[in-house]
Amino acid sequence: MSNHETGAATDARTPPVAVWQILEKLKGQELLDWRLAEVKDRASIEERNLDIGIPFGWYPVLLSSELAAGEVKPLRYFSKDLAIWRGEDGKVRMLDAYCKHLGAHMGHGGKVHGNLLECPFHAWRYDGDEAVVKDVPYARNIPPQVKRKCTRNWHITEANRWIWAWYHPQDVAPLFDVAVLPEASDPEWTDFEIHEWNVWGSLQNMAENGVDVAHFRFIHGTANVPLGELRWGDWGRGADVKAKMGTPLGEVDGCISYDTMGPGQSWTRFTGISETLLVACLAPVELDHVHVRFCFTQPKAQAEGERAGVAKAIIRDICKQFDQDKVVWDRQKFEPNPIICDGDGPIPQFRKYYARYYADQDAA
Incomplete structure (x- = not known):
């Protein structure tokens, strides 16, 4: 019987990709420095097919x-x-x-x-x-x-x-508005806890990650995550993923609800264990460089109460998953004609949708 059939290939002693080997060595300040440091041995923009332009939209700058x-x-x-x-x-x-x-x-x-x-x-x-x-x-x-x-x-x-x-590359006036999130200015919610990265890749590859269900097992070490109920709007998209979540008090009904408005604004609401809003702020610096800041806010009653440890753990886990993705994104090329399997998720549908953010409509 082969290793594949026995499951030995996914044994915990055999990291499936370089992600685990790189991140297991990084702790504390060393990890924070790695998140921002330039990846100097990456291939050129042209070699990685990242010269597809910058998608138009609203981007957070300060x-x-x-x-x-x-x-x-x-x-x-x-x-x-x-x-x-x-x-x-x-x-x-x-x-x-x-x-x-x-x-x-x-x-x-x-x-x-x-x-x-x-x-x-x-x-x-x-x-x-x-x-x-x-x-x-x-x-x-x-x-x-x-x-x-x-x-x-x-x-x-x-x-x-x-x-x-x-x-907008042609300086066209705004075609949609920034979505206003009431929790961000609610005095009953905490100030932003901000975590920061430089990703040495493209917005296009990063955006596709959300519908790539197969990578969750191999990059994040989890079972395939369901896509949930997908929403496709004129300029925004999202999904609600409902799941049972384990807690010290037993299983609870949880929901991960994410939305985007254009390529630069994404937000996710986590409910069930500890209510959390993640405002993911992404802004392209160059064709192969995206500045990312994750802004977390939680109800003060939860974040500062007896369950503060659980609230902090959720933030740590989200950042850990982003670290894992970054290892791949930093050297990933854009594949204009990908060979897709039946378990990959709706990547072709996503690309057709995302193409609306490019001024020439032919970039993706």
């Missing part, structure tokens, strides 16, 4: 609390250098970073002048709403080329304690 009134910060997302600031009126604005005068990066050393962004080099002052130069303090006349729109100004909104930027 926590609202990270940008005070009168503050300017540099950002790098969407393969672009950006300058973001909060005016004296409290409104957040963002422009492409480089001044049209002599190319200074306005996110480094730029100032807020009222509600305008002032370049650190020669104090040219940009209006973030109109994307024009409003003032050149040392000149009698503003050059006509910059009195009309001369740079890209970004659509910005704030929701769920985050600043969101709308990305």
